[in-house]
Amino acid sequence: MIKKSQKKNTFLDKIIKKLEGTTYKSIVPTVLKNVKKNRKYLKYGKSIENLKGYKFNKGKVAVVVASGPSLRRYNQIKILKKYKNRLIIISADGALYYLLDNGIIPDLVITLDPHPTRIVRWFGDPKLTKSKIKKDDYFLRQDLETDFRKEISSNKKNTTLFNKFSKKINIAVCTSSSLAVVKRLVNSKSKIYWWNPFLDEPKNKNSATRKIYKINKMPIINSGGNVGAAAWMFADSVLKVDKIALLGMDFSYYMDTPIKNTQYYDRISKLTKKKNIKSFFKKIYNPKEKKFFYSDYVYLWYKEIFLEMVSNTNTKTFNCSKAGIIFDNGIVWTSLKKFCKINL
Amino acid sequence: MDLLKGNYKLKKNIKKKKLSQSEELEKKFEKEASKRLGGSMVYVAKKKVNWTLNNK
Numbered sequence: 001m002i003k004k005s006q007k008k009n010t011f012l013d014k015i016i017k018k019l020e021g022t023t024y025k026s027i028v029p030t031v032l033k034n035v036k037k038n039r040k041y042l043k044y045g046k047s048i049e050n051l052k053g054y055k056f057n058k059g060k061v062a063v064v065v066a067s068g069p070s071l072r073r074y075n076q077i078k079i080l081k082k083y084k085n086r087l088i089i090i091s092a093d094g095a096l097y098y099l100l101d102n103g104i105i106p107d108l109v110i111t112l113d114p115h116p117t118r119i120v121r122w123f124g125d126p127k128l129t130k131s132k133i134k135k136d137d138y139f140l141r142q143d144l145e146t147d148f149r150k151e152i153s154s155n156k157k158n159t160t161l162f163n164k165f166s167k168k169i170n171i172a173v174c175t176s177s178s179l180a181v182v183k184r185l186v187n188s189k190s191k192i193y194w195w196n197p198f199l200d201e202p203k204n205k206n207s208a209t210r211k212i213y214k215i216n217k218m219p220i221i222n223s224g225g226n227v228g229a230a231a232w233m234f235a236d237s238v239l240k241v242d243k244i245a246l247l248g249m250d251f252s253y254y255m256d257t258p259i260k261n262t263q264y265y266d267r268i269s270k271l272t273k274k275k276n277i278k279s280f281f282k283k284i285y286n287p288k289e290k291k292f293f294y295s296d297y298v299y300l301w302y303k304e305i306f307l308e309m310v311s312n313t314n315t316k317t318f319n320c321s322k323a324g325i326i327f328d329n330g331i332v333w334t335s336l337k338k339f340c341k342i343n344l
Numbered sequence: 345m346d347l348l349k350g351n352y353k354l355k356k357n358i359k360k361k362k363l364s365q366s367e368e369l370e371k372k373f374e375k376e377a378s379k380r381l382g383g384s385m386v387y388v389a390k391k392k393v394n395w396t397l398n399n400k
Contacts, residue, residue, distance in 0.1 A: 024387070049395055198389045202397055209387070213397050220394040222387070237392040312390065 011279050016301045023225075028199060028208045030114045031176040035196075035212045038175050041182050045192025048172055048219050053240050056107040058088050060242040061343050062235040063320075063336070065106065066228035067094030067144040068250030069257070070323035076247065076336040077102045083340045087245075090235055092227040093122040094144050095248060096169075100161050105168055108239075110231045111181060112174035112197060112223055120180040121148065123188070124159030127180075128152065143253060143261045166190045172234060174223070175216055198222045222309070229306045236315045243316050245339045246331075250324030251303045252284065252295040264298050284325045288333040295325055307331075 063080070065071065080089070084104055091099055091106035093113075099106050113119050118138055121128070130152070133139075139148045147154045162169075166188035173185060173192050185192055196218045202209040209220055221238070223230035228249050235244045253262055259277060268280045283294045295303070307329045310317050319326050320336040327333050 020387070052395075198387045198394075200387050201389075202394065210397065213394075217396070219396070222389045222392050233392060309392075312392070 012282055012297055012300070015280070015297045016304070019297065019301045024199065027114065030116075031197065031199065032208060032211065034114050034178060035175045035215055037179050038177065038182050039215060041186055042194060042216055042218075044186045045173065045194050048193045048195040048221070048238060051108070051170075051172075051193055051238055055239065055241070056088055058086055058107070059344070060240075061086070061245075062088035062090055062239065062241040062243070063245040063247055064228065064231040064235055064249065065089060065091045065095040065099060066231065066246065066248040066250075066321075067092050067098070068228075068248040068252075068321060068324060069143050069254060070250050070321045071095060071098060071248030072146070073254065074322040076320065076322075077104075079336045079340060080104060080247075083344055086344045087340065088235070088239060088241060090231045090239075092231050092248075093119060094227065096122055097145055097147070097158050097161065100165055105165055107170065108193075108234065109169060109171045110174075110227050110234060111171060111177055112227055112230055114176045114178055116178045117180060119178060120184050121155060121158075123181065123184050124162045125155055125180070125184070126159055128155045138266070141261050141265065142263065143257050144263075163188060172238075174221075174230075175212065175218060194218045196220045224302070224305050224309050226302050229302065229309060232306070232317070233309065236309075236313050241315065243318065243343050245336060246317065246319045246321055246326065247336060249319060249321050249326055250293070251299040251306070252293040252323075252325045254323070255283075255292050255294060257294075262296055264296055268296075286323070286325060286327055288327050289322065291323075293323065293325055299325075 081102070081104065089099070089104065089106040091109045093109060093111040096106065096109050111119060117132065117136060121139060133151050139151055142148070167190070170191045170193060171185055172195055173182065174195055174197050176197050194216070196209070196212050196216065198220050199208045201207055202213065202220065204210070213220060221230070222233055224233060232244060232246070235241050259265060259281070268277055280297050281294050282300060283292055285292055303325055306326065310331060311329055316332065318332045318334050318339050320334055320339050322335060
């Protein structure tokens with residue numbers, strides 16, 4: 001949690017506090033719809049319970065590979081390659097291309113976002129057309145996988161790459177995922193492990209989580225609101241490892257990133273005039289790297305949630321991203337090289 | 345807060361409070377939030393995993 005001394009009654013703080021409620025209202029109908037549609041595809045996978053305590057014939061140390069910009073800017077792939085046989089590698093869907101392109105098949109991939117068209121691109125969208133691209137400029141703008149800005153050609157490359165390895169890839173698929181993602185994974189014969197999202201308190205009679213559980217009886221997992229945090233939760237509470245390293249877990253942007261390339265710019269720009277856009281962002285000093293980064297209202301909210309998750313466990317977390325804003329609450333700041341040398 | 349409107353007229357004219365720029369933006373934000381403002385799953389449970397709903 002953010003320390004009281006750091007709290008200021010700013011516009012940004014107020015917005016962040018409102019995010020849980022507002023996002024809940026906007027997302028639950030889509031999630032419920034996707035869960036119902038995905039029911040007939042459950043037979044193509046297993047419950048995530050099958051991976052409870054499983055270590056992929058490795059030790060009790062894992063690395064979560066998220067897709068923040070530091071993953072490529074501070075490239076630690078050589079270290080990852082060196083230790084890949086001893087380190088459990090859990091990848092966010094957005095980091096899968098980076099790993100496969102570097103010859104690493106992660107032990108587990110996590111996907112959860114219910115967006116109808118964007119997420120399938122992380123697995124290569126065989127049905128991508130120019131007209132689809134025209135409707136959504138996300139991949140042209142985003143700062144996570146800059147290769148994907150070459151929309152058609154990078155998608156073709158990624159589709160081929162994913163098809164090559166898909167049968168060997170374990171994917172923890174949230175039942176909230178879009179039909180496009182689920183069909184892609186089923187058709188490519190990936191090893192699917194299903195799980196349900198925590199949306200609200202399941203003990204409540206009208207709980208959306210309870211409704212979802214009744215549909216498919218899959219385990220309910222607290223995702224922390226984003227795929228990177230969910231990957232950490234899988235390492236901590238499903239695989240039950242002792243130590244978790246984070247890579248590419250930035251929840252922020254490098255100072256030279258144009259505001260237009262930030263994750264939620266499209267929504268913010270629709271919401272307000274150009275002169276007010278900066279109200280949704282905050283500049284943050286990282287004392288470990290002695291550098292500034294900037295973050296937005298969604299990432300700041302994710303950070304709060306993630307730090308709370310980390311404080312609720314005995315598992316030790318090490319941030320090896322070498323960038324970003326996740327440096328407090330007992331999280332050890334180090335490099336992947338040092339982390340692997342000491343713990344493997 | 346919305347004004348409570350009755351089916352009668354007051355002698356005194358009550359002016360609606362003018363919102364500051366930040367309050368205006370906040371109000372607009374809430375209205376637009378229904379169109380999905382990013383973020384995926386939203387609930388942070390103290391319990392991390394419920395293998396079944398009968399779990400305590």
